[in-house]
Amino acid sequence: MKEKEETTYEVPIGPIHPALKEPFLIKFKLDGEEIVDAEARPGMNHRGIEFMGMHRNPMKVIPLSERICGICSIVHQHMFTTATEHALGIEPTNRARYIRTIMCELERIHSHILWAGVAAHEIGFDTHLHFTWKIREKVMDLLEYIAGNRVNYSMWTFGGVRRDITSDMYPKVFETLKYYEDLYEKLEDIFLDDPSIKMRTQDVGVLTKEDALALCGVGPTVRASGVKKDVRIDQPYAAYGDLDLDYVIPSRYGFENKGDVFSKTLVRLKELLQSIEIIKTCVEQMPEGEMTSEPKKAALFNKLEKRSGEGIGRIEAPRGEAIHYVRLVEGRSDIDCWKIRASTYNNLATYRPMFMGEQIADIPIIAACIDPCIGCMDRAEIIDVDSGEVETYTKEELHELSVKKTERIKNRGIK
Amino acid sequence: MPTQTIYTLIKQLFTKKATNPFPVKYAPENMHDAAELIEKGELEINPPVKVPPNLRGKLEYDKESCIGCQLCVKVCPSEALIFKEDRTVRHHINRCTFCGQCVDICPTNSFDFTDEFLMAGPRKLNDDLILNP
Amino acid sequence: MNFVVSWIVKFVFVLVISLISIFLGLLYKGFDRKITAMMQSRIGPPLRQPFRDVKKLFMKETIVPDGAVPWLFNSAPIFALVASLVAFAYLPIGPFGPLMEGYGDLILLLYLLAIPAVAMAMGGLASGSPYATVGSQRELVLMISYEVPLAIAAVTLAYNYNSFSLATISSEPVWNTVGAMGILGFALILATLIAVMPGELSKVPFDQAEAETELAGGLFVEYSGRNLGIFYIAEVVKMIFVGALFIALFFPYNLSSWYSFGGPEVINGMLLGNLIADILFFLVKLLIIICVGVSVIRVAFARFQINKASYFYWVPMTVIGLLGTLLVVFENSGL
Structure with missing residues (x-):
């Protein structure tokens, strides 16, 4: 055993590395080409967005919240808006619920196609990176057509949405959905049947069902292991309650719930199909009505300043469950507290069992298979500048710190 | 190993390219000069989307x-x-x-x-x- | 005296061939990038982009990292370039016979072909980066993997002609020397060699040594400026060298043997029209070989894991190669 220790060497992947699309550090212990230990260390991309938000009024934070992530901007916007609505006791209109659902699902299509391209790039298959990103343009065009912007859509407002999907937009929506339905078979050919892709994805980065449950992973990452977990079904929000949905897990399509990269690809591709169906149903069932329940913006402004309360926004992002917590305090126009828990934060814990025993060649694809979004989830790391030591807190110490902070907030009193 | 991909690739060799050549097909030597030329109307650009x-x-x-x-x-x-x-x-x-x-x-x-x-x-x-x- | 003059002439020719091969290499790299881009539905860089890349690399600062062994680190690119350039002197190009006719043979060429890979691995190991070390190990593993089918192909060809001399092998196309079964055998050998080509040139699916997304450039990770520029040139020269070797071994056809284009007599009694036609024909053949062996394979497959790449060369490719050899031997023994 001692001999083994001498032969291992450390290779850091990150903070800047072509395998990672954002600054992030994973330290690997390698034995030849084999990984014997892996340690994920976030903290390279912390932007303090929550702090920025706590110094702005909620109306200003809506556009800020969608800039948390470039891919799932609708997700964060939705969570922040619903959390604030929850705190204020505002109910969105029914039509707004449907429009929100459609936008969320369009974004899921966009995110999953993007992921497929990135995954292909990570295994050295740039052709499919170019192909998937080429077909992704179509849904981005549709989003631009509906929202007016290509990336940060600025569609949400308290009580509803700011832009309507009118009946003259339906042909374009259906045309885009048809485009993806036609292409779907080809995508499956590429990602599920191509021999060289199969060689790189099957039995790579296996996450067992036990590990997935124990480590609290979320989204397609754990659904590929057969865990039935989907906020859209477990705790429906927006218009999902009206829809008939089922968990997308590999065994539903006659595959094994293996939890390897192949199953994760499969789950994401099948969700693409599910999203197309959801949008179709939503467009058909869309109720008439107002776009927002708070049409008078000046009155809404007063409401935001005068009410206090706390709320939670929960959503099934393309990457998995994510949560926003918002607290508003009477007499203070700025947000009192804003906390974001993005899906990648949960999924990071699943890295270790997936990496163990794999090869260096599999690092990029396994790192990409949870669809990491470091910008969404990043946390600050405490470093002693003089000694360069990184402080790591245990669960007890963290608890103690939070108790202290709660007391500090209590003593500060509410203005 | 002739796969589906190779067939697609050969087909794409002859079809229209997805790249939108905006503002010019190949990057100019100096972007700043090119921007000024465009402003003066001396350099023609491909239309945007x-x-x-x-x-x-x-x-x-x-x-x-x-x-x-x-x-x-x-x-x-x-x-x-x-x-x-x-x-x-x-x-x-x-x-x-x-x-x-x-x-x-x-x-x-x-x-x-x-x-x-x-x-x-x-x-x-x-x-x-x-x-x- | 005559002896000295002939050597000086040869020396000048080697220089000229080196310059031409560098130029052609960069040009074909441009073609490769353009065709690759078009197959991926992109416009791609202009053909002169590789020349610009090299120009820029030579203008940049050359950094030798602290942990490196400087003399080894700096000499590795030169070894790689010189080995690829020297190889051209032993290779028949288009209508011309090998410059060093009678001095080297197929075995020498195979060794010269191995030197750039060894030099790259050497440079990687000397640069003292863990990425480069992993890259070098992979390069060496890959080398011992693809050498097996390559050696089988070489031995089969030599057996067929009873000679290792390239001049002899390229004097008559291999397809004319054997019957139907032999043609099938050589087709199998050709298939293995096409599979060896991307490995030899470190292109996807066998670019594990560089593996951009895994090792951030692998054995080149610490190289910069002039050293990287020399590696770049060595790589493109090796690319057209392998292409030209393919042509010499399997497609040594010349247009002039079918149709005479006339024109005044120039070298060794060759007509000018024929000479130009043959050279152009050679360039077209080279382009097709590089398209098939590099561009198409590069865009149509994912990068293999290193153990699977080794397996691919050692088991399926070796078996196919040996099958080809068996067929050729069977044919030649007249059973």
Whole structure:
């Protein structure tokens, strides 16, 4: 055993590395080409967005919240808006619920196609990176057509949405959905049947069902292991309650719930199909009505300043469950507290069992298979500048710190 | 190993390319000089993509109808709007994020979107990047 | 005296061939990038992009990292370039016979072909970076993997002609020397060699040594400026060298043997028209070989894991190669 220790060497992947699309550090212990230990260390991309938000009024934070992530901007916007609505006791209109659902699902299509391209790039298959990103343009065009912007859509407002999907937009929506339905078979050919892709994805980065449950992973990452977990079904929000949905897990399509990269690809591709169906149903069932329940913006402004309360926004992002917590305090126009828990934060814990025993060649694809979004989830790391030591807190110490902070907030009193 | 991919690739060799050659097909030697040439009209550029009807482009501001209520200044997330002494607002387009909250909240509809989106230029503080200076 | 003059002439020719091969290499790299881009539905860089890349690399600062062994680190690119250039002197190009006719043979060429890979691995190991070390190990593993089918192909060809001399092998196309079964055998050998080509040139699916997304450039990770520029040139020269070797071994056809284009007599009694036609024909053949062996394979497959790449060369490719050899031997023994 001692001999083994001498032969291992450390290779850091990150903070800047072509395998990672954002600054992030994973330290690997390698034995030849084999990984014997892996340690994920976030903290390279912390932007303090929550702090920025706590110094702005909620109306200003809506556009800020969608800039948390470039891919799932609708997700964060939705969570922040619903959390604030929850705190204020505002109910969105029914039509707004449907429009929100459609936008969320369009974004899921966009995110999953993007992921497929990135995954292909990570295994050295740039052709499919170019192909998937080429077909992704179509849904981005549709989003631009509906929202007016290509990336940060600025569609949400308290009580509803700011832009309507009118009946003259339906042909374009259906045309885009048809485009993806036609292409779907080809995508499956590429990602599920191509021999060289199969060689790189099957039995790579296996996450067992036990590990997935124990480590609290979320989204397609754990659904590929057969865990039935989907906020859209477990705790429906927006218009999902009206829809008939089922968990997308590999065994539903006659595959094994293996939890390897192949199953994760499969789950994401099948969700693409599910999203197309959801949008179709939503467009058909869309109720008439107002776009927002708070049409008078000046009155809404007063409401935001005068009410206090706390709320939670929960959503099934393309990457998995994510949560926003918002607290508003009477007499203070700025947000009192804003906390974001993005899906990648949960999924990071699943890295270790997936990496163990794999090869260096599999690092990029396994790192990409949870669809990491470091910008969404990043946390600050405490470093002693003089000694360069990184402080790591245990669960007890963290608890103690939070108790202290709660007391500090209590003593500060509410203005 | 002849796969489906190879067939697609050979087909793509002869079909129209997905790249939009905007503003020119190959990157010029010096982008700054090229931008100035384009400004003078000496260099022809390939047209940009078609924009959808509801594009959030460059804002336009109607000074006359503005009543100076400051609601737009309150909702602007990037602080691109500055309230002036003559009870109108100055709009810095180089800071604008095109969220359109000012357009929505304005009680007199003094703000509106145009479909202009080519705002890049050699100078950051160009006259046309500040509305109502 | 005559002896000295002939050597000086040869020396000048080697220089000229080196310059031409560098130029052609960069040009074909441009073609490769353009065709690759078009197959991926992109416009791609202009053809002169590789020349610009090299120009820029030579203008940049050359950094030798602290942990490196400087003399080894700096000499590795030169070894790689010189080995690829020298190889051209032993290779028949288009209508011309090998410059060093009678001095080297196929075995020498195979060794010269191995030197750039060894030099790259050497440079990687000397640069003292863990990425480069992993890259070098992979390069060496890959080398011992693809050498097996390559050696089988070489031995089969030599057996067929009873000679290792390239001049002899390229004097008559291999397809004319054997019957139907032999043609099938050589087709199998050709298939293995096409599979060896991307490995030899470190292109996807066998670019594990560089593996951009895994090792951030692998054994080149610490190289910069002039050293990287020399590696770049060595790589493109090796690319057209392998292409030209393919042509010499399997497609040594010349247009002039079918149709005479006339023109005044120039070298060794060759007509000018024929000479130009043959050279152009050679360039077209080279382009097709590089398209098939590099561009198409590069865009149509994912990068293999290193153990699977080794397996691919050692088991399926070796078996196919040996099958080809068996067929050729069977044919030649006249059973």
